[in-house]
Amino acid sequence: MSIKVKSPQVSFTIMNELVLPNDTNTLNNLMGGRLLHWMDIAAAISAQKHCNRIVVTASVDNVSFKHPIKLGDVITIEAKVTRAFNTSVEVRLDVWAENIPSGTRMRSNEAYYTFVALDSNGLTIPVPELVPETEEEIEQYAGALRRRQLRLVLAGKMLPNDAKELKALFFKE
Template sequence: MSKKMKSAKDSFTIMNELVLPNDTNTLNNLMGGRLLHWMDIAAAISAQKHCNRIVVTASVDNVSFKQPIKLGDVITIEAKVTRAFNTSVEVRLDVWAENIPSGTRMKSNEAYYTFVAVDQSGRTIPVPELQAETADEIELYEGALRRRQLRLVLSGKMDAHDATELKALFFKD
């Protein structure tokens, strides 16, 4: 039985949050943990849209904080599935911070989250394939296998010698 195919645009999610005093540290900057929480929610919504199933967070790639996000800023989190594997999906997130009174908007963060689809008993289940259509979607789709292999190698779930996509970056036949 072949799996269903879904378009990348079907999983696109935009989430907005206002940075309030309870979200900040003593410097009135957004706490990193709060941003990661919001990113996890946006990514999970995107993954669930793709899978039409319950999903659980499997991994979070490196998240770097480029600029502090200030009290009163509006955060926009854009999330979309970049590739589906057997039972998991990779979700790309871009985070923007906007100061509405000044009219400034800056990119604050980007990251990749991985989710696994599960049934009501918590057992993994197959997910629909992803159809990348635009040039950007195809580039993200193609890079997803390398990112996945890197995650698996770093977590000890894959031997580096078996990471053929990663090796191809460094070694020519």
């Protein structure tokens, strides 16, 4: 069964956290695992809003750590569904770190998470289609198929020759 309606829910989430001593390592930097935990929560909220279902994390890829986040910084996690597939959705996350006293704000991290929607019995269930509207959304939507194919190839769930969108980046036919 395929659902061909645009999700009525807003699939964009903004989450803020204050970096406290218990969140940091001995260098007073936010621990990567704590950040990944917060990112997973923000991404899951966006995915659930889109699907109007319980979702579970299926994969986390391409987490880039660009700058350390310091004790006392306020982080803002922006999570947005970029594409819906049959039973899964991809969510892009951008993490911003802000030092309020100094007035500095920088993008520190970005990542893609994939979630699968489940019914009340814990079985996968089709998700609503995502209809991109802006140029940026259309670009993210198109890239999501290539990222999905790469995830599947790396997981051994798709043969490289079957990843047509991904192959098109490297070979002209």
